[in-house]
Amino acid sequence: MDDTQLLSYLQLLEEDAADYTFGQLASDRRKATLEYFRRPYGNEEDGWSQVVTSDVQDTIEWLLPELLKIFISSEDAVVFDPTREAEVKGAQQATDACNYVFYKQNSGFLVLYTAFKDALMYKNCAIHWRKETVRSKETIPVRGATELTLAATMQEGDEIEGIETVPSPLIDPATGQPAIGPDGQPMMQTLLNAKIARITERQVIKVDAFEPECLLVKRDWTSPLLHDCPYVARNMLVTLSDLHVMGYKDVTAEELAGSAEPGNAADSLDRRDRTGRSNEDVTEAQSSASDDESLSTGWLRIEWVLVDADGDGIAERREIWRLKDKILSSEECSQVPVATGSPILVQHRVIGQSIWEIVSDLQKLRTDLTRGVVNNASLANNPRKTVMVDSHGAPMASIEDLLDGRPGGVVQTWGENAIGVEATPYVGNQMQPLLAYVDEMREQRTGLTKQRMGIDPNALRGDRTLGETQIIDDASKQRTELIARMFAEVLVKPVFQGILKLLTEGGMEKIAFKLRGEFVELDPNEWRDSYDMTINVGLGTGDKKGQMAVLNGVKQTQLQLAQSPLGPMMVTPKQIYNTNAKMLDLSGFKNVGDYLTDPGDAKLPEKQEGPPPQVMVKQMELQAESQRFQAETARDMRKLELEDQRATRAAEAQNAVQLANDERDAQRQREKDAADERIELAKIEAAREKVLADNRTKIIVARIAHPEGVPPNVEFTPEGDAVEVDPMEPVMQALGYVADMVTAPKSIVRDENGRPVGVQHGQQMRPIVRDENGRVVGLQ
Template identity: 25%
Template structure:
């Protein structure tokens, strides 16, 4: 089979992009409706003089979901953990731990990580899908450092301070200073950084083939954007090739890729003007299944394209995207967002509220039936409390000249409809209703269990959405970033996690680890975690006191570390020492040794004093004698108190007996029933 030509490849790409665009148009139409409802834009059915109210149901749901989703996903422990294939292998276990911490730091620990993750989670919640892209990039930054009046020694120290891996130092200008032995010098410092970046891709720029069930089986996956010509040159493309690309928005050129490549050598530098580097061109990063080499097997290739011009191509057996959805659709690449569930309620809520407001306006401003004797100018005045002049020569009542046309008020009935809609929406998305429609008597009969059940149902739906986002999006993202750095970074890297400086070498990772997560299983519910871990810590302490082998110091530390994380304490080393970290144990071990030293010194001092032991025995004898006397005094006081209570009780009983006898005598004398007598 012959190798595929550039024109044949361009034709296949055009066909795949057209198919992907059809899918994208359908998704974008739905997403655009979500955005209009979130921004409370008019429906287009508004009439002049009528209510233009638009329901806020979509925005309310999204904004109420985000705190729970962010807390559950981003504020938990590592979102995804790499598990060792052989837990008994120390090398495997350490590699899995290092991989987990480094990949998690790449995804959540960099300066712009929160923004990227927030946008991705929000897209998953409101749209059919959120898309995250990860890629390895080499960036170059240039700085100039100018020094005046320095000597040779200072110049050497400056060189040493500037020189480090990935940094190139060049002399731009060096000359003698005003005084002998001084130098004025300017350095250009070129810093080359190789790093993994993650960024969310807007759904309108993401392309994939129709019918795809996953990213791996899609014939085409990619994204499109605009880049300046300068950015493309920085990516490594030649200036002549970049100069041949049409500006974004202009008509596409018809030249083939081979024609462009043949013309690269003849490009004149006078073509480039001052604004050339800032001109924007279309850029597409595509990952295509295609049999480019003609061996009968379709390989995954990365093709960078602008218009119909192929900028670069390479075999790349990976799709560097992660797609997540809050609600999973079986057998499909993407699902749907929770905002989709409230679109019907938002439309009905809008129509019902508009009718209620229009009715309220009509009731407060009724139409009037008037006779010909009413002054029409006064009647048309909008001023509140003004008068209307009536020609009442016939002596009839004013009501015979001006009669309001009664319009029934429907506000109370509309509120019942809105309450019913809130109930239906609550059953759909799990959000507790703002108004239960209960009066005071009903509210008193409600139990805490019922409200707790409604709250638990809402929490369960949010946890399910978080679990879907993690399983469909973040699991692919973590595994993909681990795959990428293991192939692109071949040197040791340093990074900081919770104040600890860690190192790892992705190029030496050799195990294919499985992944696990606790997100969506209550791991993000801090109150539950605190309650659970407090119970576990109590059990661990009891087992430790009993001398059981079921618990050790590392497991006790893990439980306390989990508790502090649930309490949103970031730096655990401020409160507990990791028993596996010698640097953290050093201070505690030093304090223990100091205490033991003081105890030994006291014992040594007592041994050097022959009378110390006898004096101690005398002191203990005196203490025992004092305690015995004290106990005797306490016993005497207790006996005196007992005798006093007995005498007091006898006196009270005697007085009650005398009063009862006296009442009986009065009853017999006066022939009357007196309470308290003995008769």
């Protein structure tokens, strides 16, 4: 098959695939774009509500975070599993390198975000991976170099950018001083200052998500997996400069401009809707580009087709780069480096359904209902007016005044009741259940419930248990997890398989990057071009808390097994390390090496062999004897402790009895002293009265006997009693002092141990007298 036949065959395949892509599919994609951005439906009327609800946008934007979280929450989105023991190291290196290439070198997050959003909106997405040659320019300054040194510094392909000559003294190597010529002057030489431009090229792997309308697939292909599809193509808008950088320097601006856009105008409209460019903007951009041929644009086709190009009767996979009517290159290849996927798989079809497709009619319905409620509220607040007319049909009120809706305006009328109001009842309350029903329909179709969005009014119900909430949440997530699993199998897995294949094809330099806190350098040429693959998207294991609980149980089981005789057969240090590393990863710590050291292939430490049986028996006997001695010692110590406690309690009881006796004796003594005092005072008072009575008698007798001779110290009371100045007054004062002492308060005096030692009576302290048994017998 020559190039002319091949070109005709490719154009036929492109036209057949484009009929579907740029037909109904393009129309649906344009409609999805308009509804996502809440563009008008076209049935709006002036003066009525033109609101457009955001059901499509809300559903897509709520699903995206959950889908992305599933893929990027783990350090490794994909893990390559070895099939033989010798491949363990290579499989681990391939896992680390492919994740590094995808996430770090190609902004994997943005690739997944773009692809997932395309699929949710436009029914499918497209990701392309390939090798690209990156040219980088390095400028090397050279100063004070000779021509020979400059030539030695330059490498093949280097160019000199700017050179100047500089005279400089010739240095004598022996002395290190300027060499002197025969004329006595320093010898001079010419040195060069230059800049060397060094162009380096290196192979890199490029991964990008491109517009789904730029993907063409054979019309009757029945699977989202494209590795066996007979015809797959990517249409790419490029400039003439881009083609020259790719190596196609023989392409002219006219040839590129003649490579028209595939498909029809519908796809062009869709692209302009998304980019926000009008026809005038496109025309202006093309006019500007026409001034510089390097900026001329056109459409490049990259096609992967099964075709018998060499005529051997076997169709080979070939990668063909061409413009519309010119083949640029045709090479045999081993894979189709494009992956596509849909959120809802339709069996036996390459393109499934999108989230827009299952929400679109609900947005239209909700928009109509919302507009009806708004219009009804407007009419209820601003009802229409009725105007009476006369017999000639003329209005009886000024129409101009009625149309002027200024508050407080004046309306002219020519008759009573000329103006009326056409009342409109408000039906918004009756519309709320219908709007709620539309919300319920959307939840059933998408699995995106209000509870997951955090706006469930029943989320704080007191009778809702944690288990009930978890069951509802898990059930609502099943739809999202199914979409994630679909993306994992038909999108992410082929991408990583393709990256690994490109790395192992040869021509790739070693990859150096920082991994788990350490800098590593990996050589892709040491790996196989394929391994078994595990998609690590966190599905089927619950949320992070649930995974942490499971891993913690696994860790405890591993540690218990490690201590048992079955440990060497069932668990290794590497497995224990992996469990702890996964727990750190779930906790958000990516650099596991900062916390744990990888044991590698180390085995569990062997347990030391025990002593001979005879020694073990003797040890057991000694241990039993030691335990018996310890038990007896503990028993004796306990016995002594109990005896000491009993003695202490007895002494405390004796002291308490003694204190009570002392207190009782002191009280009795106080009562006896008080009684003696009262008796003594009574005796003194009786003696005093007797003395006074005797004195009175003597005075009376003396008066009778010698009326004229009453002593001067004898006075008579008004009653006729004679009162003599009492010579006993000092004695009575002394007795009063004694009485005060007797009636003074008494208190017990104790020593530092709290034992009674005396009785404090007024200003006097009387010590307690005890017998030989310590009993109180009196006071001193």
